[in-house]
Amino acid sequence: MGTAAPPVDPVIPTARRRRFRVFGRNPVVGFIVRRVTAGLATLVVASFLIFAAVQVLPGDVASIVLGRNATPSRVAALQADLHLNRPLIPRYLVWLGNTATGHFGDSSAALAQGSKVSVWQIIHTPLRNSLVLAVITILIFVPLCLALGVAAALRAGRRTDHAISLTALSLGALPEFLVGTLLIVIFFTQLKLLPPISPITPGETPFTHPNALVLPVLTLLCASVAFGSRLVRASTIEVLREDYVAMARLNGYPERRVILRYALRNALAPSVQVCAQMVQYLIGGIIITESVFNYPGIGTAVVQAVSIRDTQETAVIAVILAAIYILVNIVADVVVVLLVPKLRTQV
Amino acid sequence: MPVLEVTNLQVHAPSGDPILEDVSFSLRAGEVLGLVGESGSGKTTTALALLGYTQAGARIVSGRISIGGELVEAKVEPLARRVRGRLISYVPQNPGTALNPSMRIGDAIGAMAETHRPDRPSPSIGAALAAVGLPDAPDFQRRYPHQLSGGQQQRVCISAAIVCEPPVVVFDEPTTGLDVVTQALILDELMRLRREREIAMLYVAHDLAVVAQIATRIAVMYAGRIVEEGPANQVLRRPRHPYTRGLLASIPDHIEPRILEPMAGVAVGIGERPAGCSFAPRCPMRIDACDQAVPMLRALGNGQLARCVRAEEVTTPPQRLIALDRSAPAEAAAALCVSNLRAEHRSRRETVVAADQVSFEIDKGRCLALVGESGSGKTTIARTIVGLHAIAAGEIRLGDEKLAPRARRRTRDQRRRVQIVFQNPGDALNPRQSVGTAIARPARGLRGLSATDAVAEVKRLLDLVRLPQRLLERYPAELSGGERQRVGIARALAANPEVVICDEVTSALDVSVQAAVLKLLSDLRHELDLALLFITHDLGVVAAVADRVLVLEHGHVCEAGPTDAILHHATNDYTKRLLAAAPSISHVLEHGH
Numbered sequence: 001m002g003t004a005a006p007p008v009d010p011v012i013p014t015a016r017r018r019r020f021r022v023f024g025r026n027p028v029v030g031f032i033v034r035r036v037t038a039g040l041a042t043l044v045v046a047s048f049l050i051f052a053a054v055q056v057l058p059g060d061v062a063s064i065v066l067g068r069n070a071t072p073s074r075v076a077a078l079q080a081d082l083h084l085n086r087p088l089i090p091r092y093l094v095w096l097g098n099t100a101t102g103h104f105g106d107s108s109a110a111l112a113q114g115s116k117v118s119v120w121q122i123i124h125t126p127l128r129n130s131l132v133l134a135v136i137t138i139l140i141f142v143p144l145c146l147a148l149g150v151a152a153a154l155r156a157g158r159r160t161d162h163a164i165s166l167t168a169l170s171l172g173a174l175p176e177f178l179v180g181t182l183l184i185v186i187f188f189t190q191l192k193l194l195p196p197i198s199p200i201t202p203g204e205t206p207f208t209h210p211n212a213l214v215l216p217v218l219t220l221l222c223a224s225v226a227f228g229s230r231l232v233r234a235s236t237i238e239v240l241r242e243d244y245v246a247m248a249r250l251n252g253y254p255e256r257r258v259i260l261r262y263a264l265r266n267a268l269a270p271s272v273q274v275c276a277q278m279v280q281y282l283i284g285g286i287i288i289t290e291s292v293f294n295y296p297g298i299g300t301a302v303v304q305a306v307s308i309r310d311t312q313e314t315a316v317i318a319v320i321l322a323a324i325y326i327l328v329n330i331v332a333d334v335v336v337v338l339l340v341p342k343l344r345t346q347v
Numbered sequence: 348m349p350v351l352e353v354t355n356l357q358v359h360a361p362s363g364d365p366i367l368e369d370v371s372f373s374l375r376a377g378e379v380l381g382l383v384g385e386s387g388s389g390k391t392t393t394a395l396a397l398l399g400y401t402q403a404g405a406r407i408v409s410g411r412i413s414i415g416g417e418l419v420e421a422k423v424e425p426l427a428r429r430v431r432g433r434l435i436s437y438v439p440q441n442p443g444t445a446l447n448p449s450m451r452i453g454d455a456i457g458a459m460a461e462t463h464r465p466d467r468p469s470p471s472i473g474a475a476l477a478a479v480g481l482p483d484a485p486d487f488q489r490r491y492p493h494q495l496s497g498g499q500q501q502r503v504c505i506s507a508a509i510v511c512e513p514p515v516v517v518f519d520e521p522t523t524g525l526d527v528v529t530q531a532l533i534l535d536e537l538m539r540l541r542r543e544r545e546i547a548m549l550y551v552a553h554d555l556a557v558v559a560q561i562a563t564r565i566a567v568m569y570a571g572r573i574v575e576e577g578p579a580n581q582v583l584r585r586p587r588h589p590y591t592r593g594l595l596a597s598i599p600d601h602i603e604p605r606i607l608e609p610m611a612g613v614a615v616g617i618g619e620r621p622a623g624c625s626f627a628p629r630c631p632m633r634i635d636a637c638d639q640a641v642p643m644l645r646a647l648g649n650g651q652l653a654r655c656v657r658a659e660e661v662t663t664p665p666q667r668l669i670a671l672d673r674s675a676p677a678e679a680a681a682a683l684c685v686s687n688l689r690a691e692h693r694s695r696r697e698t699v700v701a702a703d704q705v706s707f708e709i710d711k712g713r714c715l716a717l718v719g720e721s722g723s724g725k726t727t728i729a730r731t732i733v734g735l736h737a738i739a740a741g742e743i744r745l746g747d748e749k750l751a752p753r754a755r756r757r758t759r760d761q762r763r764r765v766q767i768v769f770q771n772p773g774d775a776l777n778p779r780q781s782v783g784t785a786i787a788r789p790a791r792g793l794r795g796l797s798a799t800d801a802v803a804e805v806k807r808l809l810d811l812v813r814l815p816q817r818l819l820e821r822y823p824a825e826l827s828g829g830e831r832q833r834v835g836i837a838r839a840l841a842a843n844p845e846v847v848i849c850d851e852v853t854s855a856l857d858v859s860v861q862a863a864v865l866k867l868l869s870d871l872r873h874e875l876d877l878a879l880l881f882i883t884h885d886l887g888v889v890a891a892v893a894d895r896v897l898v899l900e901h902g903h904v905c906e907a908g909p910t911d912a913i914l915h916h917a918t919n920d921y922t923k924r925l926l927a928a929a930p931s932i933s934h935v936l937e938h939g940h
Contacts, residue, residue, distance in 0.1 A: 243444035250400055250439075251507070252431030253462055265449050341449055341491040 028344055032334055039326045046322045047099065051092050054311045054318075078111065099319060109310040119313050123301055127320070130286060130297035132206045136213060137220045137282060142275050145225050149232025149271070150264060156237055164229065172226030176285055180219040180292035187215060197294040216293050220285055224278045235270035239263050269339045276332030280325055349373035350547045351397070351435075351515045356410035358392050358401065364618035366392050366405055367571045369644075374515065377545040379537075381562030381579065383555050383594075385857040386828075387614050389571040394517045394551045398437055399427020415514050432463040435515040436508040441524050442500035446492035452503045453488030456510055463511040470510060479506040480536055498529035502536065509540065517549045522557060526720040527884060531928035534560050553857060555598055556887065556930040559583055567591045570615045570625035573644060577651030583932055587653035587661050589630045596664035597862030599887030601914050601926065603933045606667040607891050609863035613827060624655070632657050669891070680746065681708040682878035683732070683765070683846045688741035690727045690902075701727040702902040705741070709846065714872060714879040716889040716910070718925070719899035725882045728899075729850045732880070733767045745846070763793035766839035770851040772831035776823040782809075782834050783819040789842040808837040812867060829860035833867065840871070848880045853888060865892050886929040890914055898922045 098105060110117040152164040171179065187194040198212040206213055239245065240263050248262040249255075287299030294300070298317060305313040337343045351374040358367040367389045374380050384390040396407055399421040412419040414434045420426035431437070439445035446455060453472045460470060473483030479502040481487065492500055501521055508516050518537070522530035538561060541548060552558045558565060559579065566576040567590065575588040586592045593610040612629035621627060623638035630637065636656050644654045655661065688705040691698050702724035709715045717725045730736040732743055734754025743750045745764055751757050766789070769775035776785055786808055787801040796804060809816055812833040823831055832852060839847055849868065853861040869892060872879050881893055889896055889910065896913040898906045898921065906919040917923050 243439070243441060244447045246400075247437075247439055247445040248447070249428070250395075250398055250431060250437045251459060251462075252428050252433070252436075253458070254428070255425075257462075261450070262447050266447070339449070342493045345491070345494060 028334075028337060031337055032330075035330050035333055039330050043319075043323055043326055044096070046326075047096055047319050048092060050315050050318045050322070051095060052088070054315045055088065095315075099316065104316045105312050107310055108312045109305075109308045119316050122313060123298065123317060123320075126296055126298045126301040129200070129206050129295065130290070130299065133213065133216055133220075133290075133295065133297060134282060134286065137217050137224075138279060140217065141221060141224055141228070141278065141282075144221070145228040145232055145275060145278070146271060148225065148229040150236050150267075152229065152233040153236035153240065154259065156233075161233075165233075168226040168229055171222045172230075174222075176219055176223055176288045177292050179222045180215070180289055183215050183218055184292075198296065200296055212293075212295070216289050216295055219289050219292070220282060223285060224282055227281075228274050228278045231274040232267070232271045235274070236263065236267040239267040242266070269336045272332055272335050272339065276328055279328050283321055283325060348375070350376050350415055351549070352411075352413050353397065354411040356393065356396055356412070357408045358389075358396055358410075359406050359408050360617050361404035361406075362618065365571060365620075366617055367396065370410070370568075370571075370573055371644075372566055372573065372576065374547040374549065376514065376547050377541060378564060379541060379548040379550055379562045381558035381565045382549060382551045382568060383553065383558050383565060384568035385553055385614055385859060387570070387616055388568040390551045390553075390568050391519060392571075393568070394437075394519050394549060396421060397515075397517055397549070398431050398435055399424060432459055432511050432513065434513050435517065436511070436513045438501075438504050438508050438516065438518045438521050440520040442504045442521075443492065443497060443524070445504060446500060448492055451489050451491060452495070453485075455503065456507045459507045460510050475506050475510045476503075478509070479503075479540075481506070496529075497525050498532060501525065501533055505533075505536070505540075509544070509546065512544070513546075515547045515549065517551070519551050520553065523552075523554075527886075528720070528924060528928045530557070530930075537561060554930070555583075555594055555858070556600070556932050559932045559935040560930050567594070570620050571617075572625065572641075572654060573652075574626065574654045575652065576644070577649065577653075580936070581649050581651050583936055585663055587647055587651055587658040588626075588655050589632050589657075589661055590626050592661055592664050593629075594858060595932070597859045598932060599862075599865075599885070599891040600931050600933050601886035601890040601929055602931045603666065604669045604887075604890030604910075604914065606669055607862040607865055608664065608667075609866055610859045613829070614857070614859075632660065680711070681744075682711045682746065683709045683880070684744040685728075685732065686742045686744075688728065688731065688743070689739045690724065690731050690736060691739045692727075700902055702731075702899075705897075705899070705902075705904055707897050707904075707907065709878040709880055711845070711878050712872065712876045713894045714881055714892055716893035716896045717880060717882045717899060718884065718886065718889055718896055720884055720925075722901065723899040724902035725899055726850055729767065729848050729880070729882055732846075732848060733765055734762070759793060763789075763842045764845045765848070766842050766844040766846070767848040767850060768832070768835045768839045768852050771855050772828060772835045773823065773855075775835055776831060776838075778823055781820050781822055782826070785823075785834065786838045786841050789838060793842045804841065805837075808841055811840065811871070812837045827860075828856050829864060832856060832860075832864055836864075836867070836871075840875070844877070846878045846880065848882070850882045851884070854883070854885070861888070868892065886914070886926060887931070898925070 095105075104119040104123075107117045107119055107122060148164055148168070152161045155161045174182075184196045188196040194211050194214050195209070196215075198206075198216075199209055200206060200212060244266075245258060245262050248258045253262075286297065287303065289295070290297045290299035291303065298321075302314060302317045305317065353373065354371045356367055356370040357365065360366050370389075370393055372380065382390045382393060392401070392405065395401060396410070397412060397419075399407070399419060401407060407422045410421060412421050414430065417430070417434060419430050419434070446452070450458075456472055456475050460475070472488055473485075476488065477483045481499060481502050492503070495503065505521070522533050525533065534557070537548070540546060550558060550562060555565075562579045564577065565579045565582040566573050567582070567588065568574065569590050575582060575586065575591045577587070582591060583595065586595055590610075593608075596608040597610065599607060610629055611631075615621070615625055615628075621638065623640055624630070624642050627633050627637040634657065642654045642656050644652050645658070646652050647658055653661075685708070686706045688702060689700070690702045691700050705724075705728060707715060717728065719725045727736060731738045731752070734750070734752070734757055737752040745761060748761065750761055750765075754762055780788075783802070783805050786805045790796045790801045790804045791798070805819065806816060809818065814830060814833050814837070818826065818830065818834075823834070826834065835852070852868075853864050856864060865888065868879065868881075871877060879892075881889075883889060893910050896908065896910050897904055898913065898919065900921045906913060906917060906922045913922065914926065917926055
């Protein structure tokens, strides 16, 4: 039966030469460079859309900003101040250049009142407060999501799984303002444990009143952990069904090792993408939650800016949020590439 | 002194129906027991039960398993886990999915050594890799599974299985997913390991021809029981059970091509076993005594055991060799003519040439086999002929009409005249269409039959492919693999085609079912004067069915000619390598291993 050919198996070729290779050695570095470039391009497009949207207000921007104080001379003066008499594209390019270098300009509403207040001065404190809230939430959210999702997957179909899923689905189904209000009712009205609104005054940091952080964080967690843990559960269940998990058991490895190194290690990549999606969702959800608790964050700031028609502040906040959104995407993609060896060598 | 002893192994399904009953056998050091059976026979369940592992909620109910004198607690899973790797290990069927994709292969093998022999010094990973014929360089050890070929992945799995030097290794169809040439290399490797290390091997397979290459003893399973066991030579030359005899008669052989004789009936599923002998409903030698009680597995001399009351009367299946006078040139016009075909796969980054300079002709009533390994381009060629893939250059002519590259651009009549049957009938049939609807569609759409005419036509076609009429309203999920493939064939015939392309139509089927489908295709070809393009990687099937053969290597035609010339007088090196590597029972019986 034997064959005369020497025992050599054909080796499958590694990544073929490509026409454009930015960093020849390490495909991961090349990937990062490409993603960041794409992200910047996306940000520029987003900024144009934001700028255009803010300019397209019904009626005359200057009149709306001035509101009841709109006399023709004041309107003309404001238009000159806001450079509204110049064409759109050059205005946009100037604005883009300024924003990209960190000169966020002056608040349009303040200009309308005759004073000069820089946008950065208005938003930097709320931005910091929101970041504190977001980071605390994410630090709890990621491990909690993974833990609950994996626990539900390991006991899929049994009571633990049903308990977790039921709680997750019911909490996730409720809108945030409802959850927030319910939490206030429980923890303040009934138990008198935590304050219903944040007593943070300008000049204080969120950490001067740590109690005030608890309810907003809880509210944000309720919605996002619910959804995120379901997705982590689904991807873990799928991985547990794979051949290599069965093979690990057949190789006699202890169950703990099988779960950690074979199942979870490979279920991480889809879970990372889930977490990234939730983080992006949080950026939006934060606005409503801050409203409920009157938390002085960026959400409250942007709502206020829109209601007083402060075009510059709104535009700047929108661009900053878009940049954060895109950054989260890039980080998630890079983490996934690092986690999945197959992508590392072919990307 | 047997190294492995199994006594009265019994495994039940979650519903309580028995999957395995009364399975007993033993293995000595250095022996290879080939466990042969078709799907549903319980061979995989047996192999896994030796490791104390069950699939999908099945339970090991009873049985005594001892390895090297040590009793294996197969019923209690955590206890059974202790012997895995140390006393008995497992080589999987599909190495690509069985290796952890995020673990380097050096680590994978090292983990086995560390877990199961923490007290003894671990063998170096390089030595473990060299033992199975892989390079021992550190670079290679740092590779991930997806950076290896199928054959290399399987060698890694074998290396992990033997690194702790267990006395028994279970091989679960390890070469099923590999090319014929790679399969031959792996089998060589296994025989070398057996000689050098005296490992007792349990080789599970559905392909008796592959088992014949390596086994010293063969055990045949049917419906959860061992129905025959004995030295390999004896079982192959002189089977003692009607089922074994039926199997041997339906296995194609490329060295001594013969007419295949399929067995009547279908295999029994779990929970449907008759009270007496499970094979009795299909057995040509059945008597009343067979239905009364399950026959015992009894010794017949020569080391052979058989579970049949009439074992002594079972004869060797006669070899009806096919008269190979197929070199007669055709006077009839060519039904399909392909000239200088070139097909490519284009992606954003590169263009891969799947086939180049391929030319052939098929006449009416003739069968051309397109033979090649995976990656040779044969499926791509099939898809271009049907119009599912655009050709980059060349010409396809149907009769004297030139066909447009895409099916969209062809006339309805042209589309009707060329039909295709796909490899995996489970994927090729719409799961939401009943059998009747699926077969009627081409008849109505391509031939323009009215609804009532179509119904009559479907009934005629079911008869033609030897399917019972009661399947008309069934859905594909309710049919067996063989039945689904026949539905696929009926659907192709519903268009009244002139050319039928069969793309590896029997690769996913059991051997006995394959024989029945091949016989059906042969009969239909003669009855309906069809031109058949038969695509396969199995040279035995080619011998059974084809008039002419075209051998493909990486998209190029190496050799073409009448079947007899190619099989027995091949001139091209690649063809000769394929022929030498393809397993054949007659070759083993003549020349030994």
